[in-house]
Amino acid sequence: QKEVEQNSGPLSVPEGAIASLNCTYSDRGSQSFFWYRQYSGKSPELIMSIYSNGDKEDGRFTAQLNKASQYVSLLIRDSQPSDSATYLCVVSYNFGNEKLTFGTGTRLTIIP
Amino acid sequence: DTEVTQTPKHLVMGMTNKKSLKCEQHMGHRAMYWYKQKAKKPPELMFVYSYEKLSINESVPSRFSPECPNSSLLNLHLHALQPEDSALYLCASSRWTGETQYFGPGTRLLVL
Numbered sequence: 271q272k273e274v275e276q277n278s279g280p281l282s283v284p285e286g287a288i289a290s291l292n293c294t295y296s297d298r299g300s301q302s303f304f305w306y307r308q309y310s311g312k313s314p315e316l317i318m319s320i321y322s323n324g325d326k327e328d329g330r331f332t333a334q335l336n337k338a339s340q341y342v343s344l345l346i347r348d349s350q351p352s353d354s355a356t357y358l359c360v361v362s363y364n365f366g367n368e369k370l371t372f373g374t375g376t377r378l379t380i381i382p
Numbered sequence: 383d384t385e386v387t388q389t390p391k392h393l394v395m396g397m398t399n400k401k402s403l404k405c406e407q408h409m410g411h412r413a414m415y416w417y418k419q420k421a422k423k424p425p426e427l428m429f430v431y432s433y434e435k436l437s438i439n440e441s442v443p444s445r446f447s448p449e450c451p452n453s454s455l456l457n458l459h460l461h462a463l464q465p466e467d468s469a470l471y472l473c474a475s476s477r478w479t480g481e482t483q484y485f486g487p488g489t490r491l492l493v494l
């Protein structure tokens with residue numbers, strides 16, 4: 271059973287601080303990794319995708335991938351109240367495999 | 383442009399009704415998906431249409447039936463639904479399977 275695990279939270283972070291969201295996955299054949307943000311009642315919105323080991327930065331967001339440890343994380347710098355949402359870690363196991371495996375999501379609250 | 387559109391935004395239907403959800407994308411993507419999402423849960427894959435072939439999650443009841451009139455459109459026909467089918471129905475598309483999926487805004491369905 272391929273699994274993606276996240277701490278469900280809630281994770282509370284003061285405004286302006288760094289929020290750190292973590293995710294582990296079970297299958298070493300995993301190829302593609304995605305972070306989606308989902309506001310309550312809305313659809314998931316892509317934040318970052320990462321495919322190779324290391325860091326990938328986009329604005330205030332940094333995704334980190336460590337395939338040896340089967341670990342992927344998302345850092346949000348200078349957290350804003352608008353970052354309060356559920357963050358979904360999503361893994362694709364093979365190119366051409368239509369199925370994405372979703373983590374259960376981490377609920378993040380930024381405290382003003 | 384990464385827009386996936388869905389209609390209607392909201393739908394209330396009785397258990398004897400027949401209705402359809404519509405999804406459209408004009409990004410030239412070759413894969414389209416239907417997901418069901420219950421509150422505080424990650425999206426669950428229902429159907430995938432890719433490479434002109436339909437893949438079905440075998441746990442999805444036959445009262446849901448997808449239809450792909452062309453490569454830009456994916457419909458979901460609903461018939462004799464149950465109250466437990468009330469959920470947010472999400473459509474997504476990707477350039478190819480296993481790649482980044484872009485979600486539409488969703489249809490909030492309530493079955494009475």
